[in-house]
Amino acid sequence: MRYGHFDDDAREYVITTPHTPYPWINYLGNEQFFSLVSHQAGGYSFYRDAKMRRLTRYRYNNIPTDAGGRYLYVNDGGDVWTPSWLPVKADLDHFETRHGLGYTHITGERRGVRVETLLFVPMGEDAEVQRITVTNTSEVTKSLKLFTFLEFALWNAQDDQTNYQRNLSIGEVEVEQDGPHGSAIYHRTEYRERRDHYAVYGINTRAAGFDTDRDTFLGAWNGLGEAAVPRAGASAGSVASGWYPIGSHGLELELAPGESRTYVVVLGYVENPQDEKWADDAHQVVNKERAHALLGRFATTEQADAAFDRLRAYWTDLLSTYSVSSTDERLDRMVNIWNQYQCMVTFNMSRSASYFETGIGRGMGFRDSNQDLLGFVHLVPERARERILDIAATQLPDGSAYHQYQPLTKRGNDDIGSGFNDDPLWLIAGVAAYIKETGDWAVLDEKVPFDNDETIADTLFEHLTRSFQFTLDHRGPHGLPLIGRADWNDCLNLNCFSTEPGESFQTTENQAGGVAESVFIAAQFVLYGAEYARIAEHRGLPKVAEQARAAVEVMRAAMLEHAWDGRWFLRAYDYDGNPIGTDAHDEGKIWIEPQGFAVMARVGVDGNGSDKATSALDSVGEMLATDHGMVLQFPAYTTYQVHMGEVSTYPPGYKENGGIFCHNNPWVIIGETVLGRGQRAFDYYRRITPAYREEISDVHRLEPYVYAQMIAGKEAVRHGEAKNSWLTGTAAWNFVAVSQYLLGVRPEYDGLVVDPQIGPDVPEFTVRRVARGATYEITVRNTGTPGARARLTVDGEPLGGDLVPYAEAGSTVRVVAEL
Numbered sequence: 039m040r041y042g043h044f045d046d047d048a049r050e051y052v053i054t055t056p057h058t059p060y061p062w063i064n065y066l067g068n069e070q071f072f073s074l075v076s077h078q079a080g081g082y083s084f085y086r087d088a089k090m091r092r093l094t095r096y097r098y099n100n101i102p103t104d105a106g107g108r109y110l111y112v113n114d115g116g117d118v119w120t121p122s123w124l125p126v127k128a129d130l131d132h133f134e135t136r137h138g139l140g141y142t143h144i145t146g147e148r149r150g151v152r153v154e155t156l157l158f159v160p161m162g163e164d165a166e167v168q169r170i171t172v173t174n175t176s177e178v179t180k181s182l183k184l185f186t187f188l189e190f191a192l193w194n195a196q197d198d199q200t201n202y203q204r205n206l207s208i209g210e211v212e213v214e215q216d217g218p219h220g221s222a223i224y225h226r227t228e229y230r231e232r233r234d235h236y237a238v239y240g241i242n243t244r245a246a247g248f249d250t251d252r253d254t255f256l257g258a259w260n261g262l263g264e265a266a267v268p269r270a271g272a273s274a275g276s277v278a279s280g281w282y283p284i285g286s287h288g289l290e291l292e293l294a295p296g297e298s299r300t301y302v303v304v305l306g307y308v309e310n311p312q313d314e315k316w317a318d319d320a321h322q323v324v325n326k327e328r329a330h331a332l333l334g335r336f337a338t339t340e341q342a343d344a345a346f347d348r349l350r351a352y353w354t355d356l357l358s359t360y361s362v363s364s365t366d367e368r369l370d371r372m373v374n375i376w377n378q379y380q381c382m383v384t385f386n387m388s389r390s391a392s393y394f395e396t397g398i399g400r401g402m403g404f405r406d407s408n409q410d411l412l413g414f415v416h417l418v419p420e421r422a423r424e425r426i427l428d429i430a431a432t433q434l435p436d437g438s439a440y441h442q443y444q445p446l447t448k449r450g451n452d453d454i455g456s457g458f459n460d461d462p463l464w465l466i467a468g469v470a471a472y473i474k475e476t477g478d479w480a481v482l483d484e485k486v487p488f489d490n491d492e493t494i495a496d497t498l499f500e501h502l503t504r505s506f507q508f509t510l511d512h513r514g515p516h517g518l519p520l521i522g523r524a525d526w527n528d529c530l531n532l533n534c535f536s537t538e539p540g541e542s543f544q545t546t547e548n549q550a551g552g553v554a555e556s557v558f559i560a561a562q563f564v565l566y567g568a569e570y571a572r573i574a575e576h577r578g579l580p581k582v583a584e585q586a587r588a589a590v591e592v593m594r595a596a597m598l599e600h601a602w603d604g605r606w607f608l609r610a611y612d613y614d615g616n617p618i619g620t621d622a623h624d625e626g627k628i629w630i631e632p633q634g635f636a637v638m639a640r641v642g643v644d645g646n647g648s649d650k651a652t653s654a655l656d657s658v659g660e661m662l663a664t665d666h667g668m669v670l671q672f673p674a675y676t677t678y679q680v681h682m683g684e685v686s687t688y689p690p691g692y693k694e695n696g697g698i699f700c701h702n703n704p705w706v707i708i709g710e711t712v713l714g715r716g717q718r719a720f721d722y723y724r725r726i727t728p729a730y731r732e733e734i735s736d737v738h739r740l741e742p743y744v745y746a747q748m749i750a751g752k753e754a755v756r757h758g759e760a761k762n763s764w765l766t767g768t769a770a771w772n773f774v775a776v777s778q779y780l781l782g783v784r785p786e787y788d789g790l791v792v793d794p795q796i797g798p799d800v801p802e803f804t805v806r807r808v809a810r811g812a813t814y815e816i817t818v819r820n821t822g823t824p825g826a827r828a829r830l831t832v833d834g835e836p837l838g839g840d841l842v843p844y845a846e847a848g849s850t851v852r853v854v855a856e857l
Contacts, residue, residue, distance in 0.1 A: 039736040044729070044743070045136070046367065049353070049375050050143075051743045053077045053135040056123035059739040061104040063393055063764070064137040065383045066166060067159035068352070071307060072386065073166045074393070075142045075157055077135035079122035080107035082191070083166050085235075085307040087446035088390050088397025092195040093225075093237050093307060094188050098396055106189060108305070110170060111268035113183035114151055118268050121146025121153035125262035137743070139353040139379055141346065150176025160345035161352055165306035165332060169342045172300075174293035183271045184289040186303055187262075189252060189282065190225040190237060196398045209283040211250040212324055219333040221245035223285040226324050235309045238329040239285035242302045242337050247273025247288035255286055300339045306332045356382070359416050360777055364803035368729040373776055376729070380744045380769040381413035385425070387765050390445070394747075394762040401444040401451050404429055404461045405526070406767060408468035413770025415475045416785075416809075422472050423481060430465060430486045430501045435494060437462050437508030449490050454545060459512060459522035460559050462505035463566045469502060470569040474785040477810055477844070479576065499577060506570045509563050510589055514611065517596035519559035521610060523547070526558055526631060526702075527670075529694040531683025532612050543684040552613030557601040557632040563593050565639035572787065597641050602650060606657040607632040607642075609671070612681055619671070626682075629671040633658050634705025637712055652713060658706055659718070666758040667698035667726040668706060669751040691754025693761075698749035700726045700768040704775035710795075711779040714825035717797025720780055727772065734758065745769050782828070782855075783807050783816055789843040790814060792830055792855050798822025811847025818855045828855035 041062075042053040053062060061076040072088075074081035074096075082096040096106040104124060111126070112119050119128035122135075122144050132147040141158035156169040174180045192198045192205050212224040222240035229236050249255045249267055254276035257266025267274055273288030291299050308328045317323040336342050361374045388406050391397035407429055415422040432440040432450040439461045440450025450456075473479060482499040512520045521532055523544055531543040532554035571586035601608045609619030609629035619629045633654040636642060642650030662668040674696025675686040688695035703726050710719035724730040726749065732742035737758045740746050745768040746760035778784030782794030783805050790809055798821065805816040818828070830837040831854040845851045 039734075040732055040742075041735055042742075044371055044732075046371050046375070048136070048138065050136045050138045051376075051741075053137070054133070056130075056133050059736060061393060062137070062741045064142045065387070065764070066140055066142070066157060068140060068161065068382070068386065071159050071164040071166070072391070073157070073159060074391065076104050076107065076393075077137070077142075077144070078104055078107070078124040079109055079120075079144055079155070080104035080124065082106065083305060084195075084391070084397065085164055087444060088387075089195050089401075090193070090444070090446045091235070091307070092191040092193060092198065092397070093305065095191040095198065105262065108157070108166075108168065109187045109262070110153065110155065111185040111187065111265065112148075112151060112153060113185070113268050113271045114149060114180065116271070117149060119146075119148050121148075121155065127263055139375070140349050147175065150174060150178070151180060151182065156346065158346055158349055160336075161348050163306075163332070163335070163345070164308075165304050165336075167336055167342055167345065168303040168305075169339065169346070170301045170303060171298055172291065172293065173298040174295055177295050179295065180293045182291050182293065183268070184291070185265075185268045185273070186241065186287045186289075187255070187265070187284065188239065188305065189284045190227070192227050193233070195396070199398075206282075207280040209278045209280050211278045211283050213248055213250060213277065214326070215248065216244060217326075217333070218330050219337040221248065221287055222326075222329065222333060223248060223250055223287070224324055224326070224329070225283055225285065227283065229315070229324060230321070234312060234315060235307060236324055236329075238304070238306045238308060238326075238332065239287075240304050240306075240329075240333045241287045241289075242333070243289070245273075245287040246290045247275060249273050249276045249286040249288070250278040250283055251276035252278075252282035252284045255284055302336050302339060302342045304333055304336050308332065353379075356417050359808045360783075361806045362781055362803055363806075364800050366800055368727075369776075369800065372727055372729050373773075373781070376743045377745075377769060377773045377776070378413075378417065380764065381410070381773055382417060384410045384765055384767070384769050385414040385418070385421070388445075389765045392763070392765045395765060401442040402429075403442050404432060404439045405441070405458065405464050408464035409767045410770045411468045412471050413773040415471050419472065419476045419478075423476075423478065426465075426468055426472055426481070427484060427486055427498070429468070430498055431488075431490050433462070433465065433488055433501055433504070435488045435504070437504030437506075437511075439465070440489075457523040458525070458528070458544075459509070459520060459556065460525040460562060462508045463559070463562050465505050466502050466566040466570050466573075469498065470566070470573065473573070474787055475809070477787075482573070482577065499573070502570055502573065503582075506567060506586065509559065509567075514553040514555035515615060516555055516600035516611060517592065518555035518557060518600060518611065519563060521554045521556040521559065525556040525610075526562075527685065527694060529684035529688075530610065530618075531685075532610060532618075532681065534683045535613075535680055536683065537680065549613065553611065553615050554613050555611040557597065557608050557610055557619075558635060560593055560597050560601060561607075561632055561635040561639045561641060564590050564597070564641055565635065567593065568639075576787070594639075594641055597636065598650070601632070602642075606654045607636050607650075614681075618682070625673045625675050626671050627673065628657055628661050630658060630662055630668055630699075630702050630706065631670075634702060634709045637709030638705055640712065643712060651709070655706065655709055655713065655715075663722070664698065664752045664757070665725060666749050667700060668703050668722065669696050669753075670694055670699045670702065671696060674751065674753045689754070691751035691757065693748055696751040696753050698726065698751050700745055700747060700749060701766055701771060704768070704771035707772075707775040708779045711782075714795060714827070716780065716795030717799070717822060717824065719775075719795060720797045720799060723772070723776060723780060726768070745772060781805055782818070783814070785809055786841060789841045791840050792816055792828060792842055792853055793840045794818045794820065794828055794855060794857065796820065796822075810844050812845040813850045814842065814845075814853060815850065816853040816855060818857075820857055823857065826857040828857040830855050
């Protein structure tokens with residue numbers, strides 16, 4: 039069952055009913071100000087940090103789902119409704135939400151009144167803009183009362199939800215009915231003390247009334263759907279004093295048949311220098327100069343429209359770097375629009391703020407952000423460079439790293455700390471991807487502090503060296519890397535041994551001195567250790583490169599000797615040195631991560647069809663693959679395994695316990711292309727890619743335009759149901775898999791590799807790739823012959839091998855690949 043459809047020409051997903059299985063959301067904002075908005079106008083806004091600078095309030099785990107947002111109430115002669123359906127839930131004669139790239143357009147119509155609301159965050163602005171157009175579609179004159187609504191959060195989202203003994207006494211607002219650009223409400227809680235920032239909520243007309251006190255607006259015992267002020271048809275003029283501050287503008291308008299009226303509403307964030315906080319000597323009136331300037335930039339519909347046009351042009355330019363044209367429209371829409379869009383959202387958000395992450399508990403991840411970079415570096419290389427330097431600054435002097443850092447301060451998160459032993463190697467992955475894309479070798483000479491301490495700063499290359507050396511210095515008895523608190527799988531906790539409810543699996547170590555080793559990190563070291571050697575060689579350090587390659591080969595040998603179980607790779611060795619992921623066990627026999635990553639690193643790849651790599655991926659297909667994707671391990675654990683930690687706490691088939699953890703599926707997809715099995719790789723790709731799952735939206739439940747982190751596995755009660763959409767490394771890795779390996783166009787240090795492996799289902803396609811200022815038009819003619827590799831012609835001349843050298847900026851290179 040579908041609940042909408044793709045509009046590829048407009049680059050939108052069109053939702054045609056409010057009754058989707060779950061809120062389907064979008065992200066607004068590209069720089070510092072961000073909003074989450076659902077198809078029913080739910081969600082919230084924040085400046086830079088979803089925990090520390092939350093502007094509006096949202097309630098997770100609420101009944102009904104999706105409680106809190108930016109709403110518009112309509113009172114049409116006593117008939118009260120909301121064009122977003124929620125929160126009033128009055129039946130609509132027409133409903134449509136269009137989620138686009140950085141904007142959402144919600145339309146609701148009832149009894150001859152049509153309301154269209156366009157929501158977006160303009161480029162270069164710390165504000166959300168709503169362009170609201172009200173149209174009388176009836177044949178009689180309409181006298182309408184409109185009421186905007188949002189609820190302010192008290193900045194620190196965690197404190198906002200917990201510290202009520204203080205927070206219910208500190209709410210403060212100012213109201214400006216006759217401002218230079220209309221009416222405005224200023225949320226200034228804590229501004230009188232240490233804060234230098236406030237929120238402004240303005241409308242580009244003089245409102246008929248206002249409310250800033252939630253209890254007054256709702257009425258005693260009422261919810262948002264029963265709000266008293268809209269039902270009364272008149273604002274109460276309430277001024278918040280403590281309790282719950284809100285913003286609401288009351289409007290009165292009369293529309294003749296066919297007549298429309300448009301308003302522009304702005305929710306903005308404003309900072310004032312300490313010596314410019316106040317407009318009066320008594321420090322009672324907020325300095326509104328910057329707020330007035332902001333509102334003045336959106337004082338007319340034409341200004342809002344121009345800002346929206348700039349936003350759309352930004353995305354058109356951004357997505358011009360990589361595109362494909364094929365006979366498969368679902369492939370094209372994912373590659374050209376939605377996958378790259380999701381990569382940009384994960385760049386902005388990491389894992390911090392979604393409808394499954396509150397923005398309170400997690401900052402930017404060291405591991406996460408480095409992997410996300412793989413998917414967006416071609417879009418915004420200059421911001422990728424900045425992100426790399428921010429990440430590297432949270433590395434510790436021994437080469438380990440803070441697992442997370444806060445985007446507002448860019449400092450490591452002490453509550454989580456370090457000890458996740460895969461973290462250091464991801465920095466090599468991110469830097470290598472950036473240099474391949476840009477050719478910016480100078481980034482390696484940038485001085486970057488360790489632990490944000492400028493007194494111990496060193497070159498970025500030295501950071502990579504310490505990442506590499508950290509793994510070498512932390513190996514166990516089999517020569518494999520020690521796992522620490524966890525490797526990529528945070529729920530595989532081999533040094534925790536927790537029996538205390540509520541104890542953190544990731545930060546608690548109840549036993550010390552174990553020898554738990556990770557086969558995954560071993561494969562990671564083989565792959566990215568080789569990249570480190572290539573980088574060192576380019577810097578004129580041949581001895582360092584030689585030593586690095588020797589260490590990589592030692593690790594490869596250790597994997598083949600100690601990490602092979604007969605048909606697949608082991609997952610790990612536990613605290614006592616016993617294998618995990620072995621056929622000898624009844625549960626957890628085979629795990630997906632080492633199979634995919636080992637083949638990506640070409641461990642066990644001999645090219646004879648009967649090698650270890652082929653056996654490992656054949657075992658994945660036999661034991662882990664389902665119609666909805668590949669499960670993480672099989673069979674799932676049915677009892678708690680204290681020596682393994684959180685992975686066994688989930689019911690069978692969910693999350694890390696036999697769930698389809700979509701993030702690691704692309705590693706197998708890439709591995710299959712390494713073996714020349716493009717048809718199988720493309721089949722796996724389609725199983726988890728949302729556009730191919732749109733027809734089963736009633737099963738999948740989440741958005742059919744972006745990836746989910748997890749899909750319930752074959753041992754789950756609700757196999758095929760997705761959870762945790764948007765903020766997942768699946769976005770970056772699946773874009774890498776499809777763009778660089780299935781379609782086969784990937785940047786290297788000295789040129790573009792053209793090596794497509796997609797099978798016979800896509801017999802011909804053209805990739806347009808901009809790289810280092812030159813444009814490459816690559817036409818692939820594909821027989822789908824298993825194991826075949828492309829023969830290349832570049833500008834009419836045959837080319838030996840698969841590496842197309844980089845051309846001069848501004849030139850166009852035409853490549854034909856036949857296989």
